[in-house]
Amino acid sequence: MDVGVGGALKRLLTVDDTVLNDDFSLSSDDDDPDADKYSDEPDVESVNFTTAENKMDTAKKPVSMRSFLRRAEREYDEAVEKAHAGQQDKIELDLDDMKRRLSRFFHLPQNKDIVIREFAVGVEGRAPWRGMVVYVDGLVDKNVINWAILEPLMVWSHLADDPKRALTYVVDHLVPGHQTQLIEKWSEVVFNVLAGSTVVFLDRCDAALVVESKGWEHRSVSTPKMENVVRGSQDAFTENFRTNTGLVRMRLRSEHLVTEIHAVGNLAKTDVAIMYIHGVTNPKLVKEVRRRISDIDVDYVLDAGMLEQFIEDRPSMMIPQVLVTERPDRVAAMLAEGYVAIFVGHSPVAIIVPVVLWSLMHTSEDTNLRIVPGTFIRVIRWVALLTALLLPGLYIAVTNYHSEMLPTDLMLAIAGSREQVPFPVVVEVLLMEFAIELIREAGIRIPSVIGPTIGIVGTGVN
Structure with missing residues (x-):
């Protein structure tokens, strides 16, 4: 019995590494019976890592990291x-x-999100005219496709002989979409399909019809999470691109408010909007913002934080060079002062450029306060900033080198409190700063159920 248990444990802890002696290779398409099913291009050459050429490459002298990165970038x-x-x-x-x-x-038919719906245009007694619609499932409103695109086209009659005239007739009389556009290139087709629109193709037509049908799920407008105020609006940006620009236009009702939309990204396009007031904002500033955004060469921009690092002068600086806000009223107020606002894709924040340290010390509530209380609050804010920056160093300097500057009773109290601490004052301050940052990070990242508990425990430890 003991021998059986020992043998089982030995087999459990033993690894057979003889399989590592075999060369790894990707089989050719001829060896895979399902290769045609998952192949995008039948004429693509198969990849085999055990060919003689690759074996010669592995025997060559190792290349430098710079050469390797250049080759990888070229490939x-x-x-x-x-x-x-x-x-x-x-x-x-x-x-x-x-x-x-x-x-x-x-990449069809592997890609199940892309839907191609074929249909016949026409009525009985006439030869059917083939057509199809293409859209991304989950990004569109299917009611718009069913009742505003398919239904008018499938009961279509009295067609013109010229396909272009017929497609123009579709745009002018049959499709009731509020935003339609005729396109002629495949790059425009791919962009509009991935943007949530529906593209309509008709046989014998060398153009396509784009119908606005965006309808993905998104969070509704809610209260601000980071910039709460006592006096001011209580709505914040969401992850919906058009909702964010609409919240600003709702407050700043000016015909001179301009919104430019650019696409950034090589692998996946991300919408980036530049908003400014024509005649108020410096044209050179708008041109510079436009240039920096157009010069971004990256595969994908995920959020406003990534774009912020691309357009900053010095991303390594400790002081931010742009202002990030989640409040539409603050964006509207700064646009009226000549700043430029940038909206990135489905990010729930906006970027304001350019800013200085004085602008970062203002809040959206300052514009709603009178001069006396507003100035008093700003002074308190500056005092708090200077205290946070200088107090640790001042504490170390006074306790270690200039103890005579403190009253005797206060110095004795500090010495008594540090009597049981086995570290110098510098180490004590650094540990305290680390503990505060650790508690702050833990309070943000951990679930909200135990977040207050961590804060209470951290306060007791400190």
Whole structure:
């Protein structure tokens, strides 16, 4: 019995590493019966890491990290160029060719989010005219597709002979979408489909119709989480791009308020809006902001924090060079003063540029206060900033080198409190700063159920 248990434990703790002696290779498409099912391009050459050429490469002298990164960057650029090949072409006339092009761009049929709905345009007694719509499931409002696109087209009659005239007739008389656009290139098709619109294709038409149908789920407007005020509005930005710009326009009702939208990103496009007041904002400032955003060369911009690092002069500085806010009223107030606001994709904050340290010390509530209480609160804010910066150093200097500056009773109290501390004053201050930052970070990251408990325990420890 003991031998059996010992043998089982020995087998459990023993690893058979003979499999590592075999060369790793990716099988060719001929060896995989399902290769055609998951292949985007049938003529792509198979990859095999055990070829003679690769074996020779592995025997070469190791290259430097700089050379390796350059080669990797070059290979990545070639892969991106290959993936985008054909997107600048114009739309074909044949509907089957259109469908094959869409399958290659969106990796169908593996990609289940992209929906292609084919239908027949026309009525009985006439030859049906083929058509299809393309959209991303989860980004569109299906009621708009069903009742504002498919229903008018599927009961369509009295068509014109010229396909272009017929597509123009569709835009002018049949599709009741509030935002429609005719496009002729595949790059515009890919961009609009991924943006949440529905693209309509008709056979024998060398153009496509884009219909606004965005309808993804998003958080409703709620109260601010970081910039609470006593006097002022109680709404904050959300993750909806158009809702954020609308909240600013709702307050700043000026025909001179301009919103420019740019697309940033090589792998995935992210909408970036530049908002300013024409005639109030310095044109050179707007031109500089536009230049910095257009010069961003990155695969994907996730949030406003990433864009902030790309447009700053010195990202390594401790003092922020842009102002980040979640309040629409603060953005409207600063736009009226000549600043520029930047909205990034579905980020719930806005970026204000340019700013200085004095601007960072103001809050959105300052504009709602009278001069006397407002100035008093700003003075308190500056005193608190200087105290937080200088008090630790002042405490070390006074207790270690200039103890005669303190009253005798206070000095004895400090000495009595430090009698049991086995560290110098410098180490004590550094440990206290570390403990405060640790408690603050823990209070933010841990679940809200035990967050107050951590704060109470940290206060008791300190």
